[in-house]
Amino acid sequence: MDNVTRSEFDVVIVGGGAAGLAGALTLARARRSVLVLDSGAPRNAPAAHLHGYLGRDGESPVGLLARGREEAAGYGAQFRSGRAGTAIVADRAEDGFLVRCGDGSAVRARRLLVATGLVDELPELPGLRERWGRDVLHCPYCHGWEVRDQPLAVLGTGPLAVHQALLWRQWSPRVTLVAHDARPGPEDREALAARGIAVVEGRATGLVVHGDRLTGLELADGATVACRAVVVAPRFTARSAVLSGLGLPTTTVERGGVPIGTCVASDAATGATALPGVWVAGNVTSPVEQLSGAAAQGVRAGAAINADLVEAQTREAVAAWRAGGGEGGR
Known part of the structure; x- marks a missing residue:
């Protein structure tokens, strides 16, 4: 206009x-x-x-x-x-x-x-930008309801990753924190365990997508964390x-x-x-x-x-x- x-x-x-x-x-x-x-x-x-x-x-x-x-x-x-x-x-x-x-x-x-x-500015990981706002998310108040009760993977990129995982737990009981660059301490791990949030060690290397649908987060050791959305901290x-x-x-x-x-x-x-x-x-x-x-x-x-x-x-x-x-x- x-x-x-x-x-x-x-x-x-x-x-x-x-x-x-x-x-x-x-x-x-x-x-x-x-x-x-x-x-x-x-x-x-x-x-x-x-x-x-x-x-x-x-x-x-x-x-x-x-x-x-x-x-x-x-x-x-x-x-x-x-x-x-x-x-x-x-x-x-x-x-x-x-x-x-x-x-x-x-x-x-x-x-x-x-x-x-x-x-x-998103973390350096192949595929994040292409799916940003769809199933790569950061704000639970914007997108939490839409992925409620689904398996979610939180990409740990810093000290706030634990807070992010605990926050998203409000929307789904199936949250996994992928450590990546995060280093949760003993108290953090206790809090995560108490809330039923799993912690997976290792670095993520990319997204797993089938038929234009996100199904997992791939790790450096070849393992895959199943998820329907990846949570990041831009x-x-x-x-x-x-x-x-x-x-x-x-x-x-x-x-x-x-x-x-x-x-x-x-x-x-x-x-x-x-x-x-x-x-x-x-x-x-x-x-x-x-x-x-x-x-x-x-x-x-x-x-x-x-x-x-x-x-x-x-x-x-x-x-x-x-x-x-x-x-x-x-």
Whole structure:
């Protein structure tokens, strides 16, 4: 959907996923001029259905975004396909930012909302990427119900593997932790045994697939761990190129003292970054946030941006009022 009719906007939103579209809808309904730049490659595209989104459970992720674009466009938001190139801070006298697009064109924005999401960096194992989002999974709240009671193999790639196995045990009593790179200690092994989770030593070397259906995880010694889904722990890497160009670095995200990825730091309530005029929403700032939470962040960021613009417009109006002598000067 390309419907751009202008070159200057109140807000340019980089990223058209749930967070970006929620921000666009909020801002467009606030009668702001909005442009959404979107690559058309959402993180959840490999998944056939989304889950845990109230009122939309089971819907196609692509379908949800298509409806979101239509809704935002209905209030005047504009869209341009393709990745944003670099965003640079314009002269503040020009009120905002210049966003250069991949095709060489450029637009001006008074404010920026970056909702570019993240990249799931999967463990090095043949076949994982091809089946990602189908039967290679990481989030039980997104996919646990769909594989309930089935044999599951957790690929141990670090210290959080034990926690992951214990978590997935809620959805199936048939969970096996394949040690791979994990090194569970005595207490971990006791906890796993108490919950009926088997531990298989050795490294995994690939997936076993029959008729486009995952049936097992192959080990280096030739053995196979039977399973209908493989659970992995990706590294969550923020898509932050456009922000890096503005001088906003990423920070390391940890869980239980273990690094799990990167993000762009922001105010938890509004999404405001350390750079005035720039907000973030969704997985680029909250790597473990789910779809509904990302959308909520987009709404909050959109409202905060509108409030910031209102304050700026009020300052300008007051200055003009005073310059004209106020009410007595009319």
